[in-house]
Amino acid sequence: MAHLILASSSQYRKMLLANIGIQVDTHAPDIDETPLENESPTALSLRLAEQKARKVADELESVTNSPIIIGSDQVALVQTVSGPQFLGKPDTSENAVKQLMSCQGKQVSFFTALCLHQPSTNTTITQVDETRVIFRHNSETAIRAYVEKEQPLDCAGSFKSEGLGVLLFDKIESRDPNSLIGLPIMLLNELLDAHFDVDLLAMAAQKNS
Template sequence: MASLILASSSQYRKMLLANIGIYVDTHSPDIDETPFANESPTELSFRLAQQKAHKVAADIGKLDNVEAGAIIIGSDQVALVQTDTGPQLLGKPGTSENAVKQLMACQGKQVAFYTALCLHQPSTNKTITQVDETRVFFRHNSEAAIRAYVEKEQPLDCAGSFKSEGLGVLLFDKIESRDPNSLIGLPIMLLNELLGAHFNVDLLAMAAQ
């Protein structure tokens, strides 16, 4: 069975795979994630997931210890909220103040998260990419409550400034999603589907070994 390589430095994506018993090597892709002019969130996440997978493929192609037939997993997430001044992309805040600003902009609003998944097999040059969409409906919270949340959970490396697997879930009224893992960073159900349909890889069998 083909080995899997995660094209990401995200501890959350690696954790999601570990949670189902899949332990992978990770390689951090160094790419420019600046959106193109007039690029939609779906197009942006799709492009970046593919770029990450192909960049890591090029990098590991220089190594001698990579298993033939290995499949590289690239993923990218883009969040979009409609504000009074127009659509706003939500990236990783980096600072507490930016996190507070992002969350305040989301209060009482619906936020769309587009999580792209790219599977690339260098030995066959096969690439499969799809985008999974999740919609988050935010409650109305006071700025004091938002600041307390950010101070408590420190979601500074999370797109949208929250951790839905933790205290952040209390910021929402509801979530509409095929797979709650997508919001954390990796659509596991879609991964299982695409691996089986296009690469004859069974994640359940792999995890149960």
């Protein structure tokens, strides 16, 4: 059975895998996530996802069983009057309110990158999944109430689409709703099958049998 390691401390990514019956080891990489000058959101998300996977590989080089390390990163981008603006984790309630107010009535693009890295075979596969979210016009009072209720302070874009945050939107355009939460599960399944001969469905069924 494949040995999967999630290069992340994100409870949301681990939860998404657990929801399909996949329990993974996790290891949080410490990397600099500062964008490079003129770096596109796609390039940034791909670079950071791969850096996370490779950093964990370096730190766990003694691990046996030829693990496949899953790196993922999400970059959110909104167009403002002063140009495109990255949306990171707000960390505070006031920052979350400001982020959500800046998104009202606008389309926000989320670029969720995936990197699969297997050190033993020197195989690295990266792809990105884009999700487009069109926000409703909500009052500042409603937004403040939402932030107080759900506390999305560790979420890029300041919402939890798997919860009450979905009511902030008019529309979501995506191949996979899991991508918006933090990990493109369909793409993960596709790349594991195509490049590592790993079937997540069979793996989950076997673990739960």
